[in-house]
Amino acid sequence: MSTIHNKFLGTDVHLGVVAVGFSGGQGKSGVDAAPQALIEAGLLTALHEDLGFTIHHDGRVHDYTEYKPSSDPPLVVADAKMPMLRPKTVSAVTRALSEQVYEHAKEGRLVLTLGGDHSIAVGSISGVAKAVKQRLGKDLAVIWVDAHADINTPHSSGSGNIHGMPVAFLAGLAKPPKEDPSVFGWLDQEHHISPKKLVYIGLRDVDVPEKKILKENGIKAFSMHDVDRYGIGKIMDMALEYVGDSPIHLSFDVDALDPMWAPSTGTPVRGGLTLREGDFICECVHESGALVAMDLVEVNPHILDTTGFTGLMGASETVRAGCSLVRCALGESLL
Numbered sequence: 001m002s003t004i005h006n007k008f009l010g011t012d013v014h015l016g017v018v019a020v021g022f023s024g025g026q027g028k029s030g031v032d033a034a035p036q037a038l039i040e041a042g043l044l045t046a047l048h049e050d051l052g053f054t055i056h057h058d059g060r061v062h063d064y065t066e067y068k069p070s071s072d073p074p075l076v077v078a079d080a081k082m083p084m085l086r087p088k089t090v091s092a093v094t095r096a097l098s099e100q101v102y103e104h105a106k107e108g109r110l111v112l113t114l115g116g117d118h119s120i121a122v123g124s125i126s127g128v129a130k131a132v133k134q135r136l137g138k139d140l141a142v143i144w145v146d147a148h149a150d151i152n153t154p155h156s157s158g159s160g161n162i163h164g165m166p167v168a169f170l171a172g173l174a175k176p177p178k179e180d181p182s183v184f185g186w187l188d189q190e191h192h193i194s195p196k197k198l199v200y201i202g203l204r205d206v207d208v209p210e211k212k213i214l215k216e217n218g219i220k221a222f223s224m225h226d227v228d229r230y231g232i233g234k235i236m237d238m239a240l241e242y243v244g245d246s247p248i249h250l251s252f253d254v255d256a257l258d259p260m261w262a263p264s265t266g267t268p269v270r271g272g273l274t275l276r277e278g279d280f281i282c283e284c285v286h287e288s289g290a291l292v293a294m295d296l297v298e299v300n301p302h303i304l305d306t307t308g309f310t311g312l313m314g315a316s317e318t319v320r321a322g323c324s325l326v327r328c329a330l331g332e333s334l335l
């Protein structure tokens with residue numbers, strides 16, 4: 001059991017888990033197999049047996065088939081470079097997830113969401129933001145650890161993939177498209193986060209329009225350049241100081257790690273965090289006593305290592321790295 005007292009949770013021991021087998025925010029299959037792989041690698045058992053959590057999990061990996069529309073053509077948005085891909089599906093699935101996560105968070109449980117691609121953060125973060133506003137009267141802070149900023153709007157996106165857009169919708173910087181206002185039309189004020197309560201760590205592949213969005217909105221971002229300059233210790237001091245006295249949602253994309261440590265992911269980018277730097281980020285967030293929810297996303301066990309470092313071991317190494325990140329955020333310590 002961790003000795004750190006959590007400032008925002010009713011009790012420290014109840015963990016709500018939602019396993020999200022969803023890949024529709026991007027084009028590669030396999031990321032939907034991650035929750036099962038993480039669970040089979042013993043993640044939930046370790047959280048219960050080693051860290052002492054009472055786990056609230058329905059025992060399922062959700063594929064949200066019942067929420068998927070029979071037809072979901074690319075949505076052409078005026079003046080956009082690319083149409084939005086699978087817009088109705090991603091909107092419906094994240095809406096359902098938002099409610100699942102909210103049900104845990106409103107009970108004062110820590111919530112762990114296992115993805116899935118990063119579009120699912122629209123669901124997890126909105127559900128936690130709503131519960132935190134109601135339960136604590138506070139705004140949720142988000143620490144987004146990722147190689148990518150995922151803050152494209154449907155207009156700026158060069159791919160049309162919604163896993164590159166979740167932050168824009170959550171922060172209210174992208175609105176439901178007028179061509180189909182039902183797409184993310186369910187997101188209302190209580191689901192939103194403030195761009196001033198958002199901190200990025202690990203960025204190194206940010207699209208040109210995204211750089212503009214970050215600057216114009218004064219969003220705090222620590223790129224890999226900053227990690228190199230200051231070291232991860234100082235970065236975490238600065239990130240947590242910026243967050244102040246807010247409850248924290250940690251949204252961890254495994255592609256923040258260098259592909260040497262996490263090769264099995266859909267959009268790997270070289271020059272990333274070491275596994276220890278990733279674990280350290282999670283350890284520091286745990287020590288803050290302010291963590292109320294975590295996402296682990298973009299582990300794709302079907303993608304083999306193309307870097308040659310781990311060969312066929314790529315998938316199991318990436319799953320292992322993912323398990324380690326979650327355990328560190330939830331209280332595992334080296335001593």
Ligand SMILES: NC(=[NH2+])NCCC[C@H](N)C(=O)O
Pocket residue numbers: 117118119148150152157158159160161163164165205207253255266267298
């Ligand atoms: N969650 C991720 N892996 N996102 C990658 C996004 C890549 C690119 N910026 C895009 O918008 O398509």
